Amino acid sequence: MTPPPPDDPTLWYDAPATDWETQALPIGNGALGAMVFGGVGRERVQFNEKSLWTGGPGSEGYDHGNWARPRPGALAEVRSRIDAEGTMSPEAVAALLGQPRQGYGAYQPFGDLWLGLPGGDLGLPGGDLGLPGADGVSGYRRELDLGEAVARVGYTAGGVNHLREYFASHPGNVVVGRISAGRPGRVSFTLRLTCPHPGARVTVSAGRLTLRGALADNGMRFEAQVQVVADGGTRVDGAGHVTVEGADGAVFVLSAGTDYADVHPAYRGDDPRARVTAAVDEAASAPYERLRAVHRADHRELFDRAVLTLGRPAPAEPAASAAPAAPAAPAVPTDRLRAAYTGGASAGDRALEALFFAYGRYLLIASSRRGALPANLQGVWNDSTSPPWSADYHVNVNLQMNYWLAEQTGLAETAEPYDRYVVSLVAPGRESARRMFGARGWVVHDETTPFGFTGVHDWATAFWFPEAAAWLTRQLYEHYLFGGDLSYLRETAYPVMRGAAEFWLDTLRVDPRDGTLVVSPSYSPEHGDFSAGAAMSQQIVSDVLTNTLEAARELGDDPAFRAELAGALTGLDPGIRIGSWGQLQEWKDDRDDPADTHRHLSHLYALHPGSRVVPGTPEAEAARVSLTARGDGGTGWSKAWRINFWARLLDGDHAHRMLAEQLRGSTLDNLWDTHPPFQIDGNFGAVAGMAEMLLQSAHGTVHVLPALPAAWPDGSVTGLRARGDVTVDVAWSGGAATRIVLRAGATGPIRVRSAMVTGPHLVRDAAGRAPGATRAGDVLVVDARAGESYTLTAGAHRVDGPSAA
Numbered sequence: 001m002t003p004p005p006p007d008d009p010t011l012w013y014d015a016p017a018t019d020w021e022t023q024a025l026p027i028g029n030g031a032l033g034a035m036v037f038g039g040v041g042r043e044r045v046q047f048n049e050k051s052l053w054t055g056g057p058g059s060e061g062y063d064h065g066n067w068a069r070p071r072p073g074a075l076a077e078v079r080s081r082i083d084a085e086g087t088m089s090p091e092a093v094a095a096l097l098g099q100p101r102q103g104y105g106a107y108q109p110f111g112d113l114w115l116g117l118p119g120g121d122l123g124l125p126g127g128d129l130g131l132p133g134a135d136g137v138s139g140y141r142r143e144l145d146l147g148e149a150v151a152r153v154g155y156t157a158g159g160v161n162h163l164r165e166y167f168a169s170h171p172g173n174v175v176v177g178r179i180s181a182g183r184p185g186r187v188s189f190t191l192r193l194t195c196p197h198p199g200a201r202v203t204v205s206a207g208r209l210t211l212r213g214a215l216a217d218n219g220m221r222f223e224a225q226v227q228v229v230a231d232g233g234t235r236v237d238g239a240g241h242v243t244v245e246g247a248d249g250a251v252f253v254l255s256a257g258t259d260y261a262d263v264h265p266a267y268r269g270d271d272p273r274a275r276v277t278a279a280v281d282e283a284a285s286a287p288y289e290r291l292r293a294v295h296r297a298d299h300r301e302l303f304d305r306a307v308l309t310l311g312r313p314a315p316a317e318p319a320a321s322a323a324p325a326a327p328a329a330p331a332v333p334t335d336r337l338r339a340a341y342t343g344g345a346s347a348g349d350r351a352l353e354a355l356f357f358a359y360g361r362y363l364l365i366a367s368s369r370r371g372a373l374p375a376n377l378q379g380v381w382n383d384s385t386s387p388p389w390s391a392d393y394h395v396n397v398n399l400q401m402n403y404w405l406a407e408q409t410g411l412a413e414t415a416e417p418y419d420r421y422v423v424s425l426v427a428p429g430r431e432s433a434r435r436m437f438g439a440r441g442w443v444v445h446d447e448t449t450p451f452g453f454t455g456v457h458d459w460a461t462a463f464w465f466p467e468a469a470a471w472l473t474r475q476l477y478e479h480y481l482f483g484g485d486l487s488y489l490r491e492t493a494y495p496v497m498r499g500a501a502e503f504w505l506d507t508l509r510v511d512p513r514d515g516t517l518v519v520s521p522s523y524s525p526e527h528g529d530f531s532a533g534a535a536m537s538q539q540i541v542s543d544v545l546t547n548t549l550e551a552a553r554e555l556g557d558d559p560a561f562r563a564e565l566a567g568a569l570t571g572l573d574p575g576i577r578i579g580s581w582g583q584l585q586e587w588k589d590d591r592d593d594p595a596d597t598h599r600h601l602s603h604l605y606a607l608h609p610g611s612r613v614v615p616g617t618p619e620a621e622a623a624r625v626s627l628t629a630r631g632d633g634g635t636g637w638s639k640a641w642r643i644n645f646w647a648r649l650l651d652g653d654h655a656h657r658m659l660a661e662q663l664r665g666s667t668l669d670n671l672w673d674t675h676p677p678f679q680i681d682g683n684f685g686a687v688a689g690m691a692e693m694l695l696q697s698a699h700g701t702v703h704v705l706p707a708l709p710a711a712w713p714d715g716s717v718t719g720l721r722a723r724g725d726v727t728v729d730v731a732w733s734g735g736a737a738t739r740i741v742l743r744a745g746a747t748g749p750i751r752v753r754s755a756m757v758t759g760p761h762l763v764r765d766a767a768g769r770a771p772g773a774t775r776a777g778d779v780l781v782v783d784a785r786a787g788e789s790y791t792l793t794a795g796a797h798r799v800d801g802p803s804a805a
C-alpha cells in the first residue's frame, strides 16, 4: 500500500478490528461518522448521522421535561426543609421535584455498509469479519492517518496488493471509499447496506443503494444513499446489494440525513431525500482524486494549525514561524505502543502522548463541524440503539469538556455547532425557567437532547442541575476572550449569557444563616446531599454574573441591568471556602471527608475551567489539598479534568502523572477514552489539559510552559492560542524555553510570562527589529501590532537592549 507521508501522526494496526468500541477506527465530518473495521474477507463500515434520534416531539408524552402537573409550593418546600435541616437526600428532592423521563430518546445508529470480498463470506452480516493470514494474506496494515483524515486498509492476497481508503468529507457531506488493487481487473466485491431500524427499506437502482425509513418512536424520517462507481469490469444491481466484478478500481460515496431541524418547538424540517441525493450525485460525478484533494485541504486547514512534538530537542535555529516538524508515525502498532506505555522516559511513551494530542484534535474536527449538532458523549459515533447515557448531551461537565480544547488548540470554528446548540436551548429553556421557577432567563438541567429537553427526570443522582445553562455560556464568553470579536459577543454570546444571568438574578435567595445570596436547592453533581450554596453552584453563578457584567460594560448594555448584576455579586456567596483540614470545601458547611475519592471535583470549578482561584494563593493551596485527597483515580473524563487542575496549579509532574493514568487505565486500543465504556470527553479534556501544561492565559499573562513536566525535557509546540488573540509557538530544551514566537492578532501589549525573560534573551519582530518591550520579573510586556510576529530567543551571546530592561 502507499505509505502515508512520513511525518503524519498515524494510528496503525497489523490486524483487522473485530470490536466496534475498542478497535475500529473513526472517520467523520461532523454530521456523518463512520467506523472502519478493515476486514479482509469482509469489510464493515458502520455509519451514523448526528441528528438521528428517538424522543422529542412525536414521542409519547414529550414535553421538554417540564413538569407535567403544576407543583405550586414544591420548590419552596424543598428550600424550607433545607433551611430547617441543612440537607435533604437526593431521593427526597427527586420525589418532590422530579418526574419520570418521558420521550427523552437516544442517539441512534444509522446503518452498516458491508463489503463482501473475494475469499470472504458474502452472506449476511454478523459472521466472521475475515482475519489476515488466512488464504495467503500478507503485509496487512490498517491505519488512520490523522493529517490526511483518511483510514486505509492494505494487504497482499494471491500476489496482488489490495488497498482501500475511506474518508468523510465536510465540503461534500459524504463518506467516500475507494477499493483498489495493484493489478488491472482485480477489484471484485458485493456491497450491502443494512439498517438496525425496523421497517427501513433498501432499494437498488443503477448502482445506487437507497435506505429509507422512519423511526417508530417519533416518526423521524431518514434516508441514506450509496452510489457505487466502478472503473471497468461489470456492475450489477441485486436485491439489496450491488456487485462489481473484475474492475480496475471502484469508489462508493455515501450520504445520509434526517428531517430533524434545530428549531423549537417542532424540531422538524425538510425531508432529507433531496439533500442526500444532491450530495451523492455531486460526489459520484467527481473524480476520486479531486474529492480527496478537496477533503484534504479542508481538513489540513484546521488540523495543521497546532503540532506537538515531544522528546526531540528543539532545532537550534529554525525560521521564525516555519512549519514545524510533525511527530513521525511511530514504528510500533498503536495497540502495542499503548500496551507498552508506562508514563516513563521512553521515546515510545512520548510518541504515544504526542499522538494522543493530535488524535484529540482530529476527533474534534471529525465530530464537530459547522451546520451539524455538537459532539455528543460519543462524538458522532454510535453502534447501539440504546447507547450508554443515550449518547446525549450531558451538561454537568461532559459537553463543556468536549469543547475546552477548541480555542486553546486553534480549532475555534469547531465550536460553531456548540454555540448554535446552546442558542437553540434558549427557547425551550425560557419555557422551563418560567414554568418551573417563575423566573426570567433560561435554564437546562443535568442532561439534554437535540429536542431541547430543558426540564427534569427523576433519577435522583443526576436530575437537578439548573446551573448547567450558566456553565454552558462560559465557552461562548471564552470564544470572545480568545478571538476578541466584538460583534460575536454582541450578537451571539451576550444574549445567551444575559438570559442565563437573569435566571439566577430571579432564583438566588437569601441564606437565613448569614444573609448571603445562595442557590437553593443546590447539589454538587452526583455527590452527597442537597443543601444551600454548594461550592460549585456558587462558583458557577458568580462566574456567569461576573462575565455578563464584564460583557455588559463592554457592550454598553443598560445601566439598570448592570446595577442589578453588580448588586447580586455584592451579596453573593462566592463559594470559595477553606475548611478544617485545609481543603477547598465542596459544600457551604465543612462536611468534606478526607477519605472520599469521588470522581467529580465540582468544587474546583473556580480553579478550572473558571479562573477565580489563582495559583500561589491560599485558595489554590486548598484546591491542591482537595485534589490530593481525591487521589489519582477516577473515570476517563475525571482523569482528564485532573490534568487541567494540576496544570492550573502549575504542577506539571502531577499533571503528567494524570495523563499517564489516563493513557494506562482509561484509553482503548483505538485510543478512544473509556469512562468505561467509550466516552469521548476524556479524549478532548486530556488534550485541553496538555495544552494547559504548555500555555495558559487565564490570569492576565501569556504564560509559556507553566506546567512542563520533567518527563518532557525537550519538545516543541506550535499554534496554541492565548486569550487576547495571540498564537504561540514554543520550542524548549532541557526543560527551558529556547524560543517563543508570538503572533499577534490584535494591537496592544502582550504580557508574556516565561523564565526565559529573566535571563539573557532577544526579542525581534519578523523584520528583525526590536519592538518596544519592558520587563518586570518573569513578565515581558511586548508592544504588539496586529498581524506582526515576535520571536523571543534565549541566549547569553546576544543580550538585548529593550528586553533586558
Ligand code: FUC
Binding pocket: 377, 389, 394, 396, 398, 462, 526, 635, 637, 675, 679
Ligand atoms: C456525568 C458523570 C458520569 C458520566 C455521565 C455521562 O453524569 O458523572 O460519570 O460521565 O456524565
